């Protein structure tokens with residue numbers, strides 16, 4: 161999994177490339193989220209444009225950090241999830257927990 | 273958890289300080305082991321002298337990397353585990369899977 | 385392949401019979417192989433994605449719960465099809481199995497924020513028919 | 529405290545009654561608090577270590593399996609003792625529970641390399657008496 165992190169006006173934008181699933185991909189994203197939140201960053205945009213699929217361990221991870229960032233006044237917002245990723249989130253009932261955006265600017269600005 | 277990694281004649285010596293248990297400690301050690309093995313290092317000495325306790329998730333992690341390093345010709349060997357750590361490993365039946373050492377030199381040399 | 389739903393016996397084509405070591409890298413690789421095979425057979429993308437994710441989940445459970453991530457253990461993944469395009473996936477592990485009927489429903493309001501427990505539920509949502517056999521260490525799942 | 533083993537009713541001292549958010553940091557903190565409390569009561573080191581690890585395992589299960597690591601959920605940890613030094617720990621979670629009798633034995637040769645599944649077994653080895661009540665979402669464990 162390719163993970164790229166940029167900070168834009170106090171918001172961390174994480175760009176992923178590749179399937180988000182059990183193993184290295186989920187482990188690396190967990191570590192990234194752990195590092196960011198440990199450093200006090202709780203406002204996160206997750207760019208899923210190049211993520212063809214998210215499995216249940218990926219969903220569990222995102223949902224977990226959604227909960228913990230929200231408790232600290234932040235959130236995890238999703239940018240451009242694929243049709244199949246949206247379908248998957250809907251099938252397990254968590255789609256409505258997330259704010260979803262088409263444009264990075266709008267996602268970033270939504271935090272202010 | 274304090275984690276310190278040194279390389280001694282092709283052997284990675286990982287020194288831990290603090291309880292090895294669910295959460296940050298296990299996550300950080302997992303990441304360290306993942307990074308080392310991904311880089312091709314499969315001969316590992318784990319210094320447990322300053323680890324007062326190891327819980328079942330810590331045991332699971334060590335056992336997992338014992339198995340995967342062994343498959344690649346390496347091993348995870350334990351250095352100076354406390355009496356209680358030894359007792360815990362024995363209670364769950366995995367003590368005999370490990371080579372255990374009192375001296376770092378001897379542990380490192382045992383790989384050749 | 386005896387299609388339990390319709391009761392017909394149908395001609396079977398064995399597409400894949402993989403044995404993978406019980407580790408997450410093997411899961412991803414095998415799931416990708418299944419998807420590639422379906423691509424070669426011109427299975428439409430949406431159906432491919434759905435089956436690929438179900439295979440990923442079933443293999444992940446077999447590796448994690450069935451084998452405890454012990455790479456010296458092996459998980460088997462069979463893919464079969466028939467002339468009318470039905471796909472049957474069988475994933476088998478050497479573990480203790482489990483009682484799938486006892487699993488809590490992860491889509492309940494109070495479970496929505498849990499970080500696990502969605503795999504079996506997701507498989508049931510994705511596939512058209514799902515059976516656990518041999519006490520739970522073998523899953524058979526059909527996509528029509 | 530009704531000591532189920534000896535059938536006596538004994539005087540109870542409530543030492544701790546903690547409620548922690550369901551996340552691993554809370555588990556470590558609470559387990560440390562239990563150990564510190566036992567230290568203040570001059571419980572010998574070995575007994576302290578044993579109880580501390582059992583508490584760590586029970587809380588970890590409550591947080592991970594009982595709450596799915598959802599920090600908006602809460603786990604309760606009670607520590608009681610009596611004049612003769614018996615220690616009773618009660619850990620309660622809001623989850624679905626489980627059937628502890630159905631767990632595979634992690635000390636079997638073929639399970640030794642699994643990366644999980646040792647928590648409940650370890651608790652049973654460490655403590656003198658262990659009961660699961662309310663369908664498994666409450667564990668009561670005694671150290672004499």
Ligand SMILES: Nc1ncnc2c1ncn2[C@@H]1O[C@H](COP(=O)(O)OP(=O)(O)O)[C@@H](O)[C@H]1O
Nearest residue numbers: 445446449450479481482500501502503504505
């Ligand atoms: N192949 C299997 N062998 C043993 N137990 C399994 C297997 N598959 C699933 N389970 C059990 O069912 C539970 C739910 O599985 P699942 O819905 O995939 O969620 P998760 O794997 O995230 O816990 C698991 O926690 C495990 O106890």
Ligand SMILES: Nc1ncnc2c1ncn2[C@@H]1O[C@H](COP(=O)(O)OP(=O)(O)O)[C@@H](O)[C@H]1O
Nearest residue numbers: 589590593594623625626644645646647648649
């Ligand atoms: N408080 C709990 N609530 C629900 N299920 C539990 C609880 N504690 C344990 N379990 C179940 O028992 C299984 C074995 O637990 P354990 O022996 O601690 O190993 P591990 O937690 O590593 O899987 C867990 O995988 C889970 O399915």
